Amino acid sequence: MSSYSSLSRVLSPFRVQTKFEEKTLPARYTDIMVFCLVQGDAIKNSFPIDISSHTTVGHLKKAIKDEKQNAFIGIDADKLTLWRVDIVQTKENQEMTIKEHKGVELHSFESVGTHFQDVPLSTNIRIIVQPLLPATTVGPSHQGVPQVTSIEDAMKKILEGIHKQMDVDNVDNNKPKPMALKQRDLKQAIDVIDRNFCNSLDKQKAIKKETPTAKTNYRILLCGGAPGIGKTRYGVELFNCLDKEWKISKGQKPYMLYMLFDFTNGYALDEYEIQGDIKIASEIILGLRLAYHYLVHKKYVMSFTVFRTKSNEYKQCFRLSNVLLYIHNLEHESLIQRGKHLFIFLQIDEFQLIFKERNGGEKLFKQLMYTLGHHMAGEIPEVFVQTLLSGTAPQDAIRAMEPTMYSIEPLDLPLLSLESRLEIMREFATNHGVSDCVWVPKVWIHQLLLDTGGLPRALEYLFAEFFGQDFTRVKEFFEDLEKKKLIPSTIYTSVSKDIDTAYKIKPYAREHKMLIYELVYRNIMEIESDISDVLQDGDHRIKLEHLERDRHLILRRLEEKDKVQIDIPYFFMYHYASVLGVFTEHLNHAFLLDEIWSWQNWEKFIADFITSRINMIDVLNKEKLLKLGNFFRGSGSNVTLGQLINFGSVEIYELNHQFPCLNLSAKEGKTAVLKPGYIMINGYSAPFADIFFLVDEPDPILIAIQCRLRKNLLNLKTIEDEHKRNANISHKMEEKARKLKNDSKIASREKKEELRKEAEKYTQLGNLLSKYRVITIFVTTQRFNEELERIPNDCILIHQEKFDTFFGPVFSSRTKFVMTRDSNPNLSTASQLTSRYKAISQDIGERIEQTRKRRIFRSHEEFCEEFKELADVNELRDDFIYYPYPPYIEPFEHSNKRTRV
Known part of the structure; x- marks a missing residue:
């Protein structure tokens, strides 16, 4: 049997109309049916062409080529020679092969009607098609070199002298399994695939609908995001879930194959592939890679680059449709039950590299999506191709798709939750x-x-x-x-x-300092951004989406908003901080891993954190006039949160004495001044705020910060009392001055003048402070169970529930984690527990440490099984947490952590 009939065995009757028919001609022209046969084929392989008598033989050649695309791979329509014959078709002569004939050659300029109008409905074979094969697929006939027109023949040529690989299945079985990812939500993707597949079935069964399924109802999946977020792994997990758990809505579950094209690793594009007709190039680009993956990868010792080079001579054989049909034929014979579809799950990894092609990257991407979309929409019966794009430029892909094209379905690919990380460790x-x-x-x-x-x-x-x-x-x-x-x-x-x-975090940060400053600022300040925001990068400008594509940040879409926030993992921030010096020395300590490190220097940490935020505003020339609630993101009255503050740059001074006092000497030999620009950490156990600083514009305000570690519950009365004490600071100065004046009246002559001068200084200090409105800000690890709406004016509460928005994602989780170490029987040391709770003696604390060598506590009930004497201690029942077990993990997750672009 000829190579043409060999190819025809794998063709399915999925096209009953030629492209010529689709462009219908006016009704005045007579339609005729002409039966054709490729020279060398058996009569049973004849095929009809419906065409207008008004058209030319040249048009007929195009219609024949369109109908027999696989038979005429790499052969242009004008290279077909048509011979007019008249061969009767009967049941008896179906197996007869027509190798020779006596016919009349037809010329392209002739009208079809001049030859066939007299017999418009004849079933006799009227055309013998003789192809003139191109030089790329045949050798000189006089040398007797056989032509290559099928994938099977091409593969024999390509694989000549190539060694088979060893049994990779057995080798892979001995390899350790990759790290399993947890909590991936695959429902969205599976629902889309199910709809696509069912729409394809409907089309193939020719179900009549008032409105046929539009291209836009077929969706190509898009898994985008920063490098390292697990996009490639997601495709594998999705396929495995489909293969094992997909409950199809309609029809029989198909036989499934997974194919991965990594455009950076092994399957990279080459410029010469994109020459010529973009449609044909796209078919061959996809077909070659599919053929390599299915027929060569892990089977033969041959890279894709070598395969592409060796197949160039026969590349017209490897159009996508041909390869799909070839795979279907092989799988049908060996694996697929009759009536089942072949489902190919095709993941194109690092798709963004398509856009970087100098020779029309976006145009190529569109055509590749068109080509793949056709095979999602039922181009070939019983073959369905679902495409998943994974890469770092999701917005480029979305913008490239035109309104009439197949649609893109962006998939949610969140960062792994802490619970998921713990499960993997476990x-x-x-x-x-x-x-x-x-x-x-x-x-x-x-x-x-x-x-x-x-x-x-x-x-x-x-x-x-x-x-x-x-x-x-x-x-x-x-x-x-x-x-x-x-x-x-x-x-x-x-x-x-x-x-x-x-x-390459540090090298990039060194070359783009102001840009990284901006990213850190937006992360720390929890600033909502548009994905299209353009940031200044030296003399250049760059979009946020391109920064994610180029591996420098992660964008997290906010729920119910068309906004994103910038995520910077802790390890990344550590490197940025070391390059930029963006944080103070004490705050940099927060990045270091030290088992004995705790938040005993709570006031220093808060002061450093506030100072770093204020100074970033100054370095970046941001608007310094901010609402108090936009900087100290906590709970309070609208009046207080709406108060405008002009944040100028500040420097930290750790006072040696308890303010209020006249001596503002500080550690490291420095001396503070009571004016804007100085943020002061008060002396230990001072009667005034733990941290304070002055602001003059637009109104004189004294910010008094109370830093409270987790002990007892914080209540409204405590807030009111501490704020009242802070607000009365000028009166305290006046009282101090009066006392000194009174003391001077009875003091010795030498002491009298000294006390009088000191009293005058306190009077001046009191007069100065009386001009300032005091606003007290509580930053506390304590729990607060009362109504937030009742927080008094001139007070702001930043407690655990507000840590995410105040500290930002980098610091909030570790802050919450460390502050609970003295109330977690799974992690706390005996000394931490005994110093925190009166009910826990040193002996009990040591018993808790010993007990967790054989069991860990998942709940208070489990803890009380071991320590019955503590079962009635309400303080422990209220305070103890049992991280790392649900529901005690969730508080350590940053809000919105599970939602991503």
Whole structure:
């Protein structure tokens, strides 16, 4: 049988009309039907062409080529020679092969009607088609070189002398499994795929609808976001879920294959592929990669680059439709039950590189999507192709799709929640017979899990540091953990270096300091941005979406808003801070991993944090006039939160004495001045605020900050009393001055003048402070259970529930984590518990530490099973948390963490 008939075996009768018919001609022209046959084929392979008698033979050649695309691969219509014959078709002669004939050659300029109008409905074969094959697919006929017109023949040529690979399945089975990701929500994607597949079935069954399914109802999936967020892994997980759990809405579940084209690793585009007709180029670009993945990848020792080079001579064979039909034919014979569809889940990874092609990247992307969309919409019966694009330029893909094209469905791909990170850690442990008791009490492990920010690649680097590069040292890690051989700071440093190497954080920050300042500022200040925002980068400007594409940040879409916020994982911020000097020395300490580190210097941390935020406003020349509530994001009255403050740059002074006082000497030999520009940390146990500073514009205001560590509940009365004490500071100065004056009246002559001068200074200080309105801000780890609406004027409360918006995602989770270490029987040391709770003696504290070597507490009920004598202590019932178990994990998640662009 000829190569033409070999190809025809895999063709399905999915097209009953030619493209010529689709462009219908006026009714005055007579339609005729002409049966045609390719020279060398059996009569049974004849095919009809419906065409107008008014058209030319040249038009007829085009119609024949369109009808027999696979038979005439790489052959232009004008290279077909048509011979007019008259061969009767009967049941008896169907197997006869027509190799020779006596016919009349037809010329392209001739009218079809002059040859066939007399027999418009004849079923005789009237045309023999003789192709003149191009030089790229045949050798010189006089040398006897056989022509290559099928994929099967082409593959034989390509694979000549190529060795097969060893049994990769067995090799892969011995490899450690990759890190499993948790809590991926696949419902959105599965629903879209189900609709696409059912729409395709409807089209193939020719279901008559008032409105046919439009292209825009077929959706190409788009998984976009920053590098390392798990886009490639998402495609694998989605396919596995489809293969195992998809309950199809209509019809029989198809046979499924997964194909991955990584445009950076192995499947990269080459400029010469994009030459000539863009439609044909797109078909071949996709077809070559599909053929390589299915027929060569992991089967033969050959890279895609070599395959592409060797197949160039036969590339017209590898159009996408041909390859799909070829795969269907092979799978149909071996695996697919009759009536089942072939479902190919095609993931194109790093698709953004298509747009970087100098030779019309956007045009190529559109055509590739058109080509793939046709095979989602039922171009070939029983073959369905669902495309998933994964890459870092989702907005480029969305903009490229025209209103009449197949649609793009952006998928939500959030960062991994803390609960998910804990589950992955637990899976490593339980798979090696290690219980929670071994690793849960190690505070530094939880800090490192927090510091990854939920970025899968950062988490992978962390686990590679824990368990070895291929996760082959899991058992050894837990053994070393029990023997206390591990050094947390060393692990932190190694992971930081790995992340910096992968993302080039420090080099980029050094070259783009003001841009990174802007990103850090927007992150810390929780500023909502438009994805199209353009930021200044030296002499250039750059869009937020391009910064995500180029691996420098993560954009998180806000629920119910067309806005995004900038996420910067803790490890990234650590490197930015070291390059920019954006934070003070004390605040930089927050990035260091130290098991004994705590928030005992709470006031210093708050002062450093506020100072860093104010100074970023100054460095970036931002608007300094802000509403108080936009800077100190907490709870308070509208009047207080709406008060305007002009934030000028400040410097921290840690006072040696308790203010109010005249001596403003500070540590490190410095001396503060009571005027704007100085933010002062008060002396220990001072009767006034822990931190304070003055603002003169637009109104004179004294900001008094109370930093309260978690002890008892905070109530309204405490807030009112402390604010009243702060607000009365000028009266206190006046009282002090009066007392000194009175003392001077009875003092000795030498002391009298000294006391009088001191009294005068306190009078001046009182007069100065009397001009300032005092606003008290409480930053506290205490719980507050009363109505926030009742917070008095001139007071702002920033408590745990507001930490996310005040501290921002970088600091809030670690702040909340550290502040609860003295109330978690799974993590707290005996000394922490005994100093925090009167009911816990040193003996009980040590028993708690010993008990968690054999069991970890998931609830207060479990704790009371072991410590019945504490069951009635209400303080423990109210205060104890049992992280890392639900529902105690959720408070450590940043709000909106699960929602992404």
